[in-house]
Amino acid sequence: MAHLELKPKRDVSSFRKLAIGSWTTAYDPTVYGTLTVRMDAALEYLEAFRQRTGVRLTTTHLVLKATGEALRRCPDANALLRYQRIYLRQRITVCGVLPGREEDGAGPTPVRIEDVDQKPVRELALEVEAAVARARGGRDPRMEQGRRLLERVPNLLLQRFTGLMSFLTYTLNVDPSWIGLPRDPFGGAVVVDVGALGLDTAYLPLAPFTRVPVFLAPGSIREVAVVEEGRVVPGRVMNINASFDHRFIDGYHAGVIANTLREMLEHPVESFGPPPDAPGATP
Numbered sequence: 650m651a652h653l654e655l656k657p658k659r660d661v662s663s664f665r666k667l668a669i670g671s672w673t674t675a676y677d678p679t680v681y682g683t684l685t686v687r688m689d690a691a692l693e694y695l696e697a698f699r700q701r702t703g704v705r706l707t708t709t710h711l712v713l714k715a716t717g718e719a720l721r722r723c724p725d726a727n728a729l730l731r732y733q734r735i736y737l738r739q740r741i742t743v744c745g746v747l748p749g750r751e752e753d754g755a756g757p758t759p760v761r762i763e764d765v766d767q768k769p770v771r772e773l774a775l776e777v778e779a780a781v782a783r784a785r786g787g788r789d790p791r792m793e794q795g796r797r798l799l800e801r802v803p804n805l806l807l808q809r810f811t812g813l814m815s816f817l818t819y820t821l822n823v824d825p826s827w828i829g830l831p832r833d834p835f836g837g838a839v840v841v842d843v844g845a846l847g848l849d850t851a852y853l854p855l856a857p858f859t860r861v862p863v864f865l866a867p868g869s870i871r872e873v874a875v876v877e878e879g880r881v882v883p884g885r886v887m888n889i890n891a892s893f894d895h896r897f898i899d900g901y902h903a904g905v906i907a908n909t910l911r912e913m914l915e916h917p918v919e920s921f922g923p924p925p926d927a928p929g930a931t932p
Contacts, residue, residue, distance in 0.1 A: 663796045664756045670807025671856050678896045681852045684889045684907045686914045688870050692885060694917035698924040702771060708887065709745060709842045710774045711914060712867045714921065716838050717741050717765030719909035726902040727837040729860040731820050735897050741766045742836030744861075747781060748845050757841075758784045761831060770921045795830055815858040835859040844869035844887070853892050862894035863906070887914075 691711060698706045720727040720741045727738045745760045760780040762773060783789040802810045818825045824832060839861050843851040849868035855861070868888040875884035889910055893903055913920035 662756050663799045666799055666802070666804070666807060667811065668856075670802070670804075670811045671858055678894055679855050680893045680895045680898075680903070682891050682893070682903065682907075683850060684891070684910060685886050686889060686911050687875070688885045688887045688914065691914050691917050692870070694921070694924070698770075701924045701926060704771055704774050705778075706770060706774050708844070708867060708870070708914075709747070709840065710770055710777060711917065711921065712865065712889065712910070713743055713745050713762060713765060713777070713840050714768070714770050714773055715910045715913040716743050716840055716863075716865060716906075717762075717768075718913060718920075719906040720837050721766040722909055723902050723905040726863060726898055726906060728862065728897060729819055729837075730896065731822070738833070738837050740764060740833075742833050744834070744836045744839045745777060746839060746841040747777075748842060759835075760784070761834060761836060763836075771925065791831055795828070798828060811858040815860060819860045835861045837861065838863040838865065840865045840867065842867060843890070849888050850890055852890050855892055855894055862896075862898050864892040866890040866892075 688708070691708065695706050695708070695711075698704065720743070724737055725735075727741060728735050729738070730736070740763065742761060742763045743765045745762065747758045747760065758781050760777050762768070762776060765773065768776070780789070784792050787793060814825070814828075817823045818830070818834075825834065826832065835856075839853075839859070841853055841864065843866045847869055848866075849871055851866050851868065853864040853866050855864060866889070868890060870885050870887045872883055872885050874881050875886070876882075877884070891903070891906075
């Protein structure tokens with residue numbers, strides 16, 4: 650007689666299959682931490698940017714841009730392990746993941762931004778918006794090809810499949826375009842907008858097949874009491890929750906990343922440039 654009354658789940662998404670195929674019993678090198686950032690100036694900047702340009706800039710765009718700058722300032726963190734040796738990426742690519750809404754039937758949407766450190770925030774925001782529209786509309790050929798490939802992999806072979814793909818694309822450094830994937834599909838850091846889910850604190854697991862050592866999860870913005878010039882006043886803050894691979898990222902690297910994020914988000918005009926005066930202009 651069966652121990653539990655069970656039935657298999659039939660409607661398993663590609664994202665869920667990928668998650669199942671990613672982990673075995675962990676000997677976990679992950680370090681977790683949270684940075685709390687004042688967001689009053691950033692929110693004013695976002696509103697001014699929208700009014701002047703019509704572009705809907707969000708906190709996720711700012712975090713993506715700041716993460717790219719952090720990796721530029723700390724190139725040792727923009728790395729991966731191959732044959733138990735550290736290799737430094739020569740370009741700065743960051744992957745943003747925007748959660749989908751269950752009522753729309755859309756799962757998390759990954760958006761890969763190359764050379765994010767070199768792009769103005771307006772260009773970055775438009776690129777993210779276009780990529781999300783293509784992906785959710787089924788018009789991204791590489792994503793669709795990868796999704797179809799994943800759907801054909803039997804559940805029992807998922808861990809072997811993701812391990813093989815990771816070995817080929819990162820350990821052997823083989824260009825994955827032959828199976829429809831972009832080069833370095835996840836980049837040197839992943840930013841997941843958990844604030845869109847109503848969470849202010851959430852820690853992400855490092856996905857082994859991605860070879861990404863930094864996962865950042867900006868949370869929702871909340872109003873709290875803060876001390877300003879010796880007075881308690883209302884202020885708006887956001888947690889940026891981080892998971893790091895401690896095999897080659899230590900406190901020094903985490904400090905550079907944290908200080909860069911705080912500096913840029915709390916001083917947006919100096920960091921991202923003033924909002925342009927007219928649509929089409931670039932800060």
